[in-house]
Amino acid sequence: MRALFCLLLLAALSGCASDSRMREVRDFASEAPKLAGFADLSQRFRDTFQREQPYLTAANVRTEVLADDARRAAYPDLVALHQSVVLYMRALGALAGGDQFDAGKQIKGLASGIKAWPDTGLTDRHVNAYAGLARVLSRMITQPMQHEAVHAMLRDGYTPLQESLDAMATLLRTFDKHHDNEAAIVLGMLEVEIPFASKPTDRLLAILAKSHRQEKAKEYQLLGLRHTLALQHVEEIRKQHEALVLQLAVPAGRALAAAPALPAPTVQGGQP
Secondary structure (H helix, E strand, O other), X not given: OHHHHHHHHHXXXXXXXXXXXHHHHHHHHOOHHHHHHHHHHHHHHHOHHHHHHHHOOHHHHHHHHHHHHHHHHHHHHHHHHHHXXXXXXXXXXXXXOOOOOOOOHHHHHHOOOOOOEHHHOEOHHHHHHHHHHHHHHHHHOOOOOXXXXXXXXXXXXXXXXXXXHHHHHHHHHHHHHHHHHXXXXXXXXXXXXXXXXXXXXXXXXXXXXXXXXXXXXXXXHHHHHHHHHHHHHHHHHHHHHHHHHHHHOOOOOOOOOOOOOOOOOOOOOOOO
């Protein structure tokens, strides 16, 4: 009887520890909305030329049209990258809650893959990570066993997710660099042109131009902070994911499928 009681107690303790760990997985998955800033800034990056055009010289317009074409061509892949990371986190959270995850067409859409866009910092390494994450999702969405499925998803998805978050951080730095360049073009043009509106007849024009310059300067300052915040969120999620995998690699009262030996993280945090 004593032996049976000990076994039951161990099983109960193991179950509590396991439930606690599944709750930590769900908590991690609930952080996915923080990545929405990446999606918003990707769209802003795509629309750079549309905002710059009124402030460009004729010579600069020709150059920027080519850059605009490249940004618009890359944009669907930026959206797909963000979507793959969010879907992974949502699927992980659903499994940790004992539910099956069915994203339907969203999962199937990932199979088309993405391309490298060297000008943005999106490399073949990130393309491979995206493909790896898509494979993990396609295998895991029908897994019926909660704990085993969660461990397998964390194990197989560790490197692809870390690399995908690295891609998002790299892209955010690219967005921020383009943002600084846009601010220099717009504010620089206004700085040059406003002094020419010095005639009494141009007084109203000068007032409006100065007000516009102040508004644009504030807009670019706030957008710079948004880039910084978005990058911080990506780095926070990367660290939480790494810590979660390391913690779940330690058995909780009984032998569970352990995470693999973890490679060194590849995402670098900090200011853009």
